[in-house]
Amino acid sequence: MSVQRGSQPKKLAYILPNMFTAASIFVGIFSMVSAIKGDYELAAWLVVLALVFDALDGRVARLTNTCSRFGVEFDSLADIVSFGVAPALLIYMYIGHDFGRIGIVVSAMYVVLGAIRLARFNVTTSQIEPSVFIGVPIPTAAVFISVLVLLFEDYVGIYEYKYLILIVAVLISLLMVSNIRYPSFKKLNLQSLHYMRLFVTLLIVASIIVIYPKESFALIFILYILYGPIQALLHLSRRYKLFKKH
Numbered sequence: 001m002s003v004q005r006g007s008q009p010k011k012l013a014y015i016l017p018n019m020f021t022a023a024s025i026f027v028g029i030f031s032m033v034s035a036i037k038g039d040y041e042l043a044a045w046l047v048v049l050a051l052v053f054d055a056l057d058g059r060v061a062r063l064t065n066t067c068s069r070f071g072v073e074f075d076s077l078a079d080i081v082s083f084g085v086a087p088a089l090l091i092y093m094y095i096g097h098d099f100g101r102i103g104i105v106v107s108a109m110y111v112v113l114g115a116i117r118l119a120r121f122n123v124t125t126s127q128i129e130p131s132v133f134i135g136v137p138i139p140t141a142a143v144f145i146s147v148l149v150l151l152f153e154d155y156v157g158i159y160e161y162k163y164l165i166l167i168v169a170v171l172i173s174l175l176m177v178s179n180i181r182y183p184s185f186k187k188l189n190l191q192s193l194h195y196m197r198l199f200v201t202l203l204i205v206a207s208i209i210v211i212y213p214k215e216s217f218a219l220i221f222i223l224y225i226l227y228g229p230i231q232a233l234l235h236l237s238r239r240y241k242l243f244k245k246h
Helices: 002-037 040-063 069-094 101-124 138-154 156-161 164-176 195-211 213-245
Strands: 132-134 181-183
Touching (some): 002 040, 002 069, 040 069, 040 138, 069 164, 101 132, 101 164, 138 156, 138 164, 138 213, 181 213, 195 213
Antiparallel strands (some): 132 181
């Protein structure tokens, strides 16, 4: 009996991270329904909420030491729904349908390349936790597109340029399957950080996000997405200088 009692909390611990993954799928479906109904702002915020659940499932699994192959596969399936299909439908319903087949192709390209990005991630990181991402992570791409929709909904002056979302969707789709490296914060060593400085920094950032949520998210994700290409260009520039010296 003692073995059964001891195993019960362990079984519940395995369920917990998968519940967050299921919640991510749920809000992804909710986002798609909202986009179809024309409530684009709610659809975009739900994609952002899916990112929160996606972050929690991995953190909870690591904290409870309940990482499993099932959880990894379930998480990937959730990602293609919440960060692949949901943003693609949002793109099409918000602006893509105005451009006919172009809108369909852009939305489809985003989903297909996003699926390739997830498959490549699963294959290359099946054994070890990555210290860097190869290509833009699909949650980052999804939230960035969603935040753009929020900004276009808020600022009437730029509303007529919302076709730019299609261009951004194509570019970010290509970045997802590129070999450009992006930092991963999964292995961030909190022990080496100065806690008071970290606390003050997080407090300031959180305060700015509360005051200007859409603009803050847009700036954070723009800086992160641009970081990869800028670092790649700097690396090529250094290699070119070394080549010229020799």
